[in-house]
Amino acid sequence: MFQTRQICSWEDARRLARRRLPWMVFDYIDGAAGEGGADRRNRQRLNDIQLQPRVLKNVEHRSLKSSVLGKETGLPFGIAPMGMCNLSTPGADLMLARLAAKHKIPLGVSTAASTALEPMIETADGNAWFQLYFGGDEDVSHKLLDRAGAAGYETLIFTVDVPEVGRRPRELRRGFKMPFRIGPSQFIDFALHPCWSLATLAKGAPDLANFKAPGMDFDRTKSRARADWDFLARVRDNWKGRMVLKGVTSSEDTLLARDAGVDAVEVSNHGGRQLESAPAAIDALARIRAAVGDDYPLLFDSGLRGGEDIVKTCAVGADFTMVGRVLLYALAADGERGLNDFTDLLAEEISLTLAQLGATSVDQISREMLVS
DSSP: OOOOOSOSSHHHHHHHHHHHSOHHHHHHHHOOSTTSHHHHHHHHHHHHOOBOOOOSOOOSSOBOOEEETTEEESSSEEEOOOTTGGGTSTTHHHHHHHHHHHHTOOEEEOTTOSSOHHHHHHHTTTOEEEEEOOOSOHHHHHHHHHHHHHHTOOEEEEEOSOSSOOOOHHHHHHTOOSSOOOOHHHHHHHHTOHHHHHHHHHHOOOOOGGGOSTTOOOOTTSOOTTOOHHHHHHHHHHOOSEEEEEEEOOHHHHHHHHHTTOSEEEEOOGGGTSOTTOOOHHHHHHHHHHHHOSSSOEEEOSSOOSHHHHHHHHHHTOSEEEEOHHHHHHHHHHHHHHHHHHHHHHHHHHHHHHHHHTOSBGGGOOGGGBOO
16 A cells, blocks of 8 residues: 655654654754754755756766765764653664664764663664763763773764753753653643653653763763863873764864864754854854865764755765754654654755766765855
8 A cells, every 4th residue: 555755854754753742852852052043043054055956967876875984884974972862762772773783874872872882882783983971070981981992882972062051941941851850741741742651651761871880970961161172182092992073163173173183073063052152063164174174074963954954064075974853853753664764865865966966976075066
């Protein structure tokens, strides 16, 4: 029997997620700093970029294979590290890990994941990078690094744009806290979304799975303001694998990171979730690429929603992109099937965009495709 696709765009995934998730959880996933100015700016500046179509190019055979930090990937994007993914649907972390294994793309495994880092890299068949948040206790940070190294992680994402958690009014209005604190408004919220609530109850409420051992503690709201370049140097000394510094929008900071032995920078304003007046990440990418030249690896996240966005980002100067929030929409919309359908949709959009631009592979994307 013919079955229509539920998710034909990222807007479809978001609409379904909004319908199915409790308001508190949806506002956590969908929210941004302040009244959302940086998030809107990310989207507007990406939308403003125009790509130049070409005609009468033989583009019958197209490939989406790419590479990042010397490793080949099946798609030109990976999965950005996101905390508490199991809020979107029970088992979401492992669904993302299976997706990474299927397409041989990197999965960022968050410090604040709701599944422990060891089963994540095993399920991802090694296609996982560990993401470190400094939680205020340097000893805990180094213990996490030691665990990640012992588990087989070869790449570290060190997120540095959260000295303090940004003020996110939508979360505050809903009373979002981890672990959940159930008051009258949250009780009503969960009661009005029984499918999510019953499924979550059956599997158990998500928690911070990497912090169950004695002496391990992580408070999402705790200050991380003591992290500085000296701390980065100690992390760099302790971590023997590749290091990506995530959350950079400054050319000066990128040059300092390169000089400090960081292997790549991930240009990001945390999806607009930290500072409402932050510059659009795509504008920062252009400035940073001009400052560091063509040879230094730059990754990118923030504001990405569809396949054309990924192509635009590569044309502006990213070597690789990391997709985040929209995957949580897809998971909330239709579980693992929604995640796989949306990933296929992204791949299809990238392939169609390449065809319009007269390209047959991702490595043919260049600045010349931008309409100046």
